[in-house]
Amino acid sequence: MRFLSSRYTCRVTAEHPTGSPPAGTTHTAYPPxxxxxxxxxxxxxxxxxxxxxxxxxxxxxxxxxxxxxxxxxxxxxxxxxxxxxxxxxxxxxxxxxxPTIASIIDIYRVRRIIECQALTQALPKHPAGERMRTASAEALRLRDAGDWVGVGTANMEFHSAIVSLADSQRLDALYANVSAELRLAFSLLDDPEFLHGPYVDLNTTIDTLYAEGRTAEAGVALNDYLLQSERTVLAAYTRHGA
Amino acid sequence: MRFLSSRYTCRVTAEHPTGSPPAGTTHTAYPPxxxxxxxxxxxxxxxxxxxxxxxxxxxxxxxxxxxxxxxxxxxxxxxxxxxxxxxxxxxxxxxxxxPTIASIIDIYRVRRIIECQALTQALPKHPAGERMRTASAEALRLRDAGDWVGVGTANMEFHSAIVSLADSQRLDALYANVSAELRLAFSLLDDPEFLHGPYVDLNTTIDTLYAEGRTAEAGVALNDYLLQSERTVLAAYTRHGA
DNA sequence: AACGCGCAGATTGCTCAACAATTACTGGAA
DNA sequence: TTCCAGTAATTGTTGAGCAATCTGCGCGTT
CATH class of the missing domain: 1.10.10.10 (Winged helix-like DNA-binding domain superfamily/Winged helix DNA-binding domain)
Incomplete structure (x- = not known):
């Protein structure tokens, strides 16, 4: 069946000589x-x-x-x-x-590796810094308004912004998936105040640390952040499962 | 259309109470x-x-x-x-x-973040250490045999083993994709000796550093490794594209 | 009552044929 | 040559249909 390979129209299309779709974004064309x-x-x-x-x-x-x-x-x-x-x-x-315990552990492992590294190695004045600022401010505002599910989405946007500090479409895409899966786990737990509330202030802390160029400190703060969050989620999960 | 949501058979299947397929592996059942x-x-x-x-x-x-x-x-x-x-x-x-220049840069960015972190934070005596050992030995053997494309696959197996030090199915899956895409770029360049040859010895170096528990040094060595490899690939790419 | 068996019924896996929408190609006309 | 139809080819999507498999139910046996 090897000899059949010439059957496909083997024109190396000149339409995308080196360009071609970014191959890391939506993977599909304009009218969806x-x-x-x-x-x-x-x-x-x-x-x-x-x-x-x-x-x-x-x-x-x-x-x-x-x-x-x-x-x-x-x-x-x-x-x-x-x-x-x-x-x-x-x-x-x-x-x-x-979501299982194993998948939650896996997700947080991914998050720690990618987010912390992205933050630690981040260049100053990165455009994503602005996204972090607005997201953390929004989380603060929504917390005071008591909109906990809104706080959750703002939180997710904040972390998505952190990942995008690394300037990698592939990491952004991975994080989007991981984030959606984690949201599934949260929906299972059904206690947004407990899950998102404690981290609003930590967001602003990390935010300002980055703005001041203290990326190393921001990285370790984020690591602690994620470890604590993971413990919280797993605790809620086991409590809920029982 | 909200009210239609109850139309799907809403039985929360008891078959996968907390288990369910690992959700990070093949995503499909046994007979493919x-x-x-x-x-x-x-x-x-x-x-x-x-x-x-x-x-x-x-x-x-x-x-x-x-x-x-x-x-x-x-x-x-x-x-x-x-x-x-x-x-x-x-x-x-x-x-x-x-593959474009941008995608190659993106891929190496992903690799540096994930591989280096996986290696630096690796626990000693991890099962993947054995995979690293055999892969680097295989690369050495194949290099002496002049089988450069074999060296390439052994190299890929080596780095895949490094990623699996992190014990994350999701990172493994991401790396598999990234790796396949990079292979596409290599196929475009068509000079396996130049692309894979110089790194065989670096593999064993990193390998032994990990075996001795000096993960931090291994991590920085891998970082240099990847930076050099990226430069090489990009140089070959621009030379080839001209 | 508990267990195993077998038979419908329903669902998925996959194919085929068809048509609309869009793109690519071809052949003139200016 | 360049531009512009008109035609051919390809993709997007549908719907019906059939084989394979799973699910659930009833029934008989122990």
Whole structure:
């Protein structure tokens, strides 16, 4: 079957001589396409809590609801599975991922390695610094307003900004996935004040440390931050599971 | 459309009470399924050089060649696109990714952050240490045999082992993707001796530093290693592109 | 009552054929 | 040559359909 390889139209397209799509962003073209739209819809239903961890997603029901064909929905499933939000069991169907202790530990391991390194090695005056500032300020504001779920999203934006200090599309994409998966775990715990409240002040601390150019100190502060957060989440998880 | 959400069979399956598939490994069940097989076949054709960067993959031709339907092939495309090996342009088709300077810089940025941190924070006597040892020995052996492409794969295995020191499935998966993409760039350059030769000895150096528990020194050595490798690759790339 | 067995019923895996939408190609006309 | 149709080819998406597999239920046996 080797000899068949010449069958594909082997024109090395001159359209993207060295350019080609960034290969690290959306991976899809400008008018999104139904499969991508469906994936986005499912993503938003996940963060809205309409789909809960462990729930099965029936192809027939969902394709009917989204008004797309089963084949198209399957493509969306494939994408979301690779993002870590759904699992696919052969001949059984796709399910919303249920976060485990192991996956939470894994996620925090990833976060410590990437976030701390990004912060420690960050260049001063990086554009993402502004994102950090506004996110931490927003978290502060929403905490005083009692909007704990808003605090959660602001927190996530803050950490996403930290990762983007590293200037890597691939790390940004990984973190987006990891972050979405962690949100699933939080939704399972259902105590946003306890999960997000204590870290608002730590955000501003890290924020100002970076602004002052003390990135090394900011890095260790963030490490402590994440270790504490991990302990909290795991404690809540085991308490909740019992 | 909110009220429709109850239409899906909302049984929280008791089959994976807290377990569920690891969610970080293959994402698919035991008998792989045609789409996954097709994705694997395409992957191997990529590393075999049968598919070159920039080449278009026609749905009709490939589905015919692989003896699967277009829809199934599309699922495979979706997967490979998320792995960073293919790009998808709306209404134009899928193409093998052509590595750019920017993507190479990005990949090395990821590698420095993850590999160095994994090595620096590595625990002693980690099982992956054995993988490092055998991989670096294999690279040494293959270099003396003049098998430079073999040296390349041994090198990749060595670095994959370093990443697995961090004990994170997600980092392992990310590194697998990044590594495959980098292989694409190497295939474009087509000078394995120049690209892999100089690093065989550095592998053993890092290897022994880790074995002696001097992880900090190993980490900085790896950092220099990667910086040098990046310079080499970028130089070859610009030379080749001109 | 508990356990195993087997048979529908439902769901997934995959294929095929078809059509709309878009892009690529080809052949003139200016 | 350049521009601009018109045509061909490819992708996007659908819907039906069938085989393979899983699920659940009833039934008989112990």
């Amino acid at each position: 396409g139904l499969a991508d739209q469906a994936a986005e819809t499912i993503r938003q239903r996940l963060i809205a809590g309409e789909l809960v961890p462990g729930q099965q997603l029936s192809e027939a029901a969902l394709s009917d609801d989204l008004a797309i064909s089963r084949n198209t929905l399957r493509e969306a499933f494939r994408a979301l599975t690779y993002e870590g939000l759904l699992t696919h069991q052969h001949h059984r169907g796709v399910f919303v991922v249920v | 399924g045609l789409a996954d097989q097709a994705a694997e076949t395409i992957r191997q054709r990529l590393i075999a050089g049968e598919l070159v960067p920039g080449q278009q993959l026609s749905e009709a031709a490939l589905s015919d060649d692989l003896a699967i339907s277009r829809n199934t092939l599309r699922e495979a495309f979706r997967a490979l696109t998320y792995e960073g090996l293919l790009t998808h342009q709306h209404h134009r088709g899928v193409f093998v990714v052509v």
